[in-house]
Amino acid sequence: MRQSKLRSVVSAGIVYLFVVWCIAPLVWLVSTSLKSDVDAFSATPVWIFVPHFENYVSAWVDGGMGRAMLISAAVGTISSVLGIVAGFPLAYLTTQVWPTESRASGRLTLGILLLTITPPVLSLTPFYRTFFTIGLTGTPVGLTIVHTFYATLLAVLIFRSFLVSFPREIREAAMIDGLGEWRTLTMTVLPNVWGAMFATFVLALIQSWNEFLYALILTNGDSSTVPVTISGFLSFFGTNWARLTAAGVIGVLPIVVFAILVRDHMARGLSFGGVK
């Protein structure tokens, strides 16, 4: 009995240590964002200080974080919604209309998987070259198109993982009742997979918000997203770390709060059905 007690104390201790390792850097991030610029760059840590909220004002107004948040929110929301609209019917087709074991279904899904595995560096220059020619660089529009592409792939894989185990008889009954494919899709299948839709939305939104590579080449200046704007705070001539960290806190806050609120929906979506 005593041994098992010791064991659970030790294992709890290891877990708490791990949590500290995860969180301590973030505490430092937040505390730096509240310091004066001198204290933020001091060689010995300043433990006690008067909070300087003007770093936040400066990041929001002069640093353009307010505008960046708006752009990231718009790009993320639009691309996630479009991805769901595009991906859900395809997942329905490959699991409910065609049996999952059928050749057509397997091939289509493999195609989607192939695109998911392909690193984005393959399409970086073709997208840039084309979007530059038609005037979509330096605006959030081109980036939204690219993010919709990735949101669609995500949506197909997540919806598919939920719909694989969904009984096909329900669709067949609806079809016999004379509902067409589209009404069956929206009226009988969709109400059963709200969880998948929510998980897709959450993950696509986080993916878009955090995405840096395409955002860096397709947006600039007034069209910069949150990560691009924050990375722009780095300067060769002495970075203002207090303001940079304030921008960082502003930029991650919505996504962190959102993720914590909806965490139960994430695990299954994250593993594409690897966890039931």
Add this chain to the structure above:
Amino acid sequence: MPDQLASPPTAARAAAPRASAPAIPRWKRRGVRDRIARATLLLPAAAVLVPLLAIIVVQGAILVTHGENLSRPGSEKRFLGWGNFVRAFADPTLLGSIRVTVIYVIVGVGIEMLIGVGIALLLNGRVPGKGVIRALVLIPMVLTPVVAGLMWRLLLDPTSGFINYLLGVLGLGNEHAFLSSTMTALPTVIMVEIWQNTPFVIIIVLAGLESLDQSPLEAAQIDGASRWQTLRHVTLPMLSPVITVVLLLRIIDAVKTFALINTMTQGGPGTSTLAISSYVYRTGFQTFDIGYSTTLGLIVSVAMVILLFPTAGRLMGLGGRKAAS
């Protein structure tokens, strides 16, 4: 056929007087309309994917065969044929960046898996405050990588970084420039990768553990198996499908790494942390050699797909025997 509107089955029978099998004509009559309806299910996804795929294929084919440099107008007309590929296969920087990426993925993902599975197993037992822990552990994973990279850069700063202060207090010297030495830059970047992505492993493995069938575990306990034996011979084998999926997803993601490296070291010092994505970005958008940059992207992507696609397809229950689930 206005007189037959009210009753379609009659219409079918009228069309085929020997109505021994009315089901066949009905099926056929529905067939065309059905096929059109099914085709429309493809349309939304096709509208998103096809134009962009066309851009990748057509524009990509032009770029890899030409020596276009964005800083030299007219260079887009310089046809090279296989020239870019010949150059790539003799390029020591490409080899170096593949080496950096392979080390990054094997060491980073390997340690993430070990720590992640370990912590998930501990969290599956009785730990006070589990709900709060699960919420807190989630944060590094969803944190914008650019912010994670800059935060660690601040922490690791040689003059004002907290890590150096801590090491100084412990008497280990307080002026380590971890990110600007070719010896320590890559291990340091890998450490941040581990910090950020271990939670992903924990969250999925924990969800997998919680959905395991409990009866084999109870049976093992009744049979007098020790904790270690149960873990080794019952829990881990049952968990292996989940672990494989997590491992694969982490590898796919880690190969694409860009934001962490770009904010912490930009691939430097020298090329010591220049992973593939950073090299392609540097070639295309800092030296503007976008024809060559596309070629590098293509070579890397083909290699990646050849290495991972067969396993990924099998794990998704596709293109092979279907995994029993």
